[in-house]
Amino acid sequence: MKYRILDITRTITRVGLSHPTGIDRVERAYIGAFLKVFPDEAVFLAKLSDGCFVLDAIDMERFVAADFGNSLDTFIGFKDVMRLKLSRPRRRAQSFIHKKAKWSAERNISTILNEKFPDGFDYTNVGHSNLTDPFLATLKPGGCDDIRIMVHDMIPLDFPEYCRPQTPQDFLRKMQAVAAHSDEVICNSEYTKSRVQTYFADWPNNVSYVVAPLGVESYFKAKKKAKPIPAHFTILGTIEPRKNHKLLLDVWEALSQQTSEAEMPILHIVGKRGWENGSFFERLDASHLLGHKIIEHNNLDDVALSDLLNNTRALLFPSFTEGYGLPALEALAMKVPVVCSDIPVFKELLGENAHLLPYENIELWVAKLLEIMRQGSKWTISEEKNLSNFIIPTWSAHFCHVFGEYKFK
Known part of the structure; x- marks a missing residue:
C-alpha cells in the first residue's frame, strides 16, 4: 500500500x-x-x-x-x-x-x-x-x-x-x-x-x-445580530507594522473630531502585540481614546471573537500586504462587511464584495466608515445582490x- x-x-x-x-x-x-x-x-x-x-x-x-x-x-x-x-x-x-x-x-x-x-x-x-x-x-x-x-x-x-x-x-x-x-x-x-x-x-x-x-470553516455563518450604538468596528490579527494599525489610529483621531461622543464608533483591536512596532505601541498607549473608543483584546477566545464579529459593523483590513487574508472571507461568510486595502490579493479574492480603499488615504477611510455608520443597514441592495452570488471558498x-x-x- x-x-x-x-x-x-x-x-x-x-x-x-x-x-x-x-x-x-x-x-x-x-x-x-x-x-x-x-x-x-x-x-x-x-x-x-x-x-x-x-x-x-x-x-x-x-x-x-x-x-x-x-x-x-x-x-x-x-x-x-x-x-x-x-x-x-x-x-x-x-x-x-x-x-x-x-x-x-x-x-x-x-x-x-x-x-x-x-x-x-x-x-x-x-x-x-x-x-x-x-x-x-x-x-x-x-x-x-x-x-x-x-x-x-x-x-x-x-x-x-x-x-x-x-x-x-x-x-x-x-x-x-x-x-x-x-x-x-x-x-x-x-x-x-x-x-x-x-x-x-x-x-x-x-x-x-x-x-x-x-x-472557510462551516461555523462561520450569519447569525441574528444586535446593532450596538455606537457602531463597533474590528481589526483582527497580530499587531505588527504590515497590518497598518497606524492608519486606523489616524482614522479614529479624525473621527473623534468629526462625530459627537454618542456617535463616535468603537474600534476593537484583536490580536497579540507583535514585533518591530514600538513607535505605534507608544502612540497607542498614550492615546486618550484607548480603553474608551479603542479597545485592545490580546487574548480573546473563539466564542468571544465570534460574538464580537457578529455584532461589528465591518471588519477592517488596511494591510500593506497579505498572503491571503482569511479573516476577510470569514467575515463575509458571517455577512459582515469588509473594508480593506486595495492590494492585489484582496482584489482577486473579494472583488466587489468588499470596500477596497488605498491603505494610506485617511480621508477616504473616514468617509467610508461614516457612510457605513449612518446607513440604515449593513448592506445596500446592490451589495446584498453581489454577496448572494459570491461563493465562499470551502475546504472540500x-x-x-x-x-x-x-x-x-
Missing part, C-alpha cells in the same frame, strides 16, 4: 502557545482531512530535535481530540523532562510523540523510509516547517513519489521591511530548497502563485502549481483542487 505522509511538525511546535495562527489552522485542516479521507494510508511525521517520528491515524486522532495536544495528560518522559525551555504542554506533546510513534529515525532517514514504505509514499507539507535542503533531499531516495508543499506567501522576500531581521535570509533558503526538491507547489491565490513563479524562475526547478483558495473544494479526490466532495 502506498502511504501519504503529512508533516505535522508545526502543529507539535505550536502546542502550549496562544490561539492558532493562519498557517496553524491550515495544517489542522489538513490533519482533519487526512484522517477523514485517508484513514488507512495516512501517517503523520514530526521532526523533533532528536529525530523524525511517525504517528498512525489512531494516535493522531487522540492527539487532535486532546485539543491538538494542548490538553494531553501524558506523563512527561525522561527525554523531555529536562527540556525546561519548553512549556509543560509542549513537553507532554513531545512525550506523547516519543511514546506513540510507530517508528522513528535519528539518522539514515532515506534507508528507514525505504524499509517502512516499500510501495512508496507521497509527502505533503503545508506548515513551512522542515523546508531545508538536507531534509527534503532525503525524501526521493527514501522512495517518495511526490513532494507537495504549500507556499502561503512570499512576503519575507517581497517586503523584508515587515519581517524580523533574519527572516528574509532564512526564508530565501527555504524557498530555494522547495524549488530544488518539490514536485508540486500549492498556492492559496493566483497572486501568490505569480510571486512564487517570479522567484522560482531564477532557480532550477521542475515544479507544477495548483491554486487552491483556503477554505480546496482538497479537490489539490488531490483530485471525489471523497472530498
